[in-house]
């Protein structure tokens with residue numbers, strides 16, 4: 001028993017000793033895109049980690065105690081904001097017992113600050129409309145321009161937490177924005193032939209993407225946010241797509257492929273699995289790769305040539 | 311369990327503190343002291359002594375490990391003790407095990423939960439420990455789709471006098487098995503149906519059985535609640 005206690009003490013001391021040096025900022029986020037941006041902006045002074053991998057649904061992250069453990073020593077927590085993480089973050093943050101990153105503390109960041117929010121509901125939100133986002137559409141990270149806003153916001157936050165490296169954070173954010181701008185020019189060129197084309201998405205998480213690249217959103221495979229479609233609804237949607245000549249259905253890896261495939265099949269369209277979050281599919285590990293893959297999948301599907309990533 | 315000894319039965323005035331230990335897994339130690347309250351429907355344990363040294367306390371140790379990306383193992387131990395109206399020490403301890411699977415890619419469509427718990431009540435009179443009621447349950451719930459869940463559950467309580475099957479005088483054994491199905495059309499509502507059958511045995515020849523059908527309907531209005539894991 002004594003030796004067990006001793007070895008336990010030794011391992012606890014070992015753990016305390018392994019806490020990284022103070023020059024580094026430990027950043028945790030509720031979305032993989034935000035971790036990717038944080039890593040670009042923070043460079044070598046930051047380790048950024050997302051509690052939600054890109055292939056998991058950012059609305060429904062299981063509030064596992066291990067997530068609370070993971071952020072126990074975080075210096076900064078970056079929330080997507082607009083209640084995208086409202087289903088799990090209110091349990092995980094207090095569960096971490098980390099006073100630095102609680103809502104309202106200096107280490108808590110709402111990444112939606114400064115974003116022009118689309119689809120803000122007017123009037124009261126009723127439950128009859130499904131699991132609607134009451135503060136507006138939180139899937140703003142599907143527009144490259146919005147990630148530029150996040151980058152400069154994070155540079156400010158990191159500089160305040162770690163003033164010694166402020167110049168580096170500002171320079172990294174600027175480099176990120178420049179790279180995003182030149183990439184955007186390339187993506188806009190790839191999407192230009194499809195301006196005005198209509199697509200169907202599983203969930204309303206393409207609103208910002210469509211807005212940026214001039215696509216029309218014909219409808220969603222889920223009849224209301226968070227509600228799976230009935231066979232009747234699938235038929236109706238496919239029928240109206242057929243009449244309107246809509247040829248593309250897109251859905252994320254964390255949605256059930258079946259209803260998307262059914263709608264597409266009945267409408268004579270194609271269903272494409274695409275990732276709107278970094279790390280959602282192989283080969284899109286950061287936000288630039290994400291848009292590379294996303295743009296080529298959507299453009300490929302609209303050209304009628306490609307089934308996209310799948 | 312109709313006569314379960316939960317922390318729920320004990321949420322009265324008191325002081326509670328939880329400490330997340332620096333262990334590499336999630337290990338949380340909770341301790342609390344409470345006001346002594348006698349046994350009633352809401353408080354299945356008698357801590358009602360008016361002795362000034364009666365300070366009922368509770369300790370809970372919760373451990374949770376990730377077995378892989380999707381599966382977690384949770385182990386817990388609880389202990390509570392206080393003085394009863396009879397001035398003797400009364401206590402209860404429990405041990406629970408939960409294995410939960412939530413595949414990250416299908417977090418709101420698939421998964422299962424295996425749970426088991428053992429509870430024992432006892433008292434210490436004149437230095438000797440007397441085991442009173444004890445029992446446990448095991449359950450398995452599986453998510454078939456975004457809207458359908460089903461499950462089975464078995465439980466047994468021994469030396470139990472508080473279940474409806476006994477008139478209160480003779481302690482006996484109650485075994486119950488149940489199956490349930492739940493339909494959850496949205497984040498805000500569910501309908502749950504359960505059928506259960508119980509056998510009792512008082513050890514003196516009385517072996518009544520009991521069949522129940524339960525329907526439960528729930529509708530949440532207003533703010534989207536966070537989902538407990």
Ligand SMILES: [Zn+2]
Pocket residue numbers: 059133138139203204205225
């Ligand atoms: Zn959404």
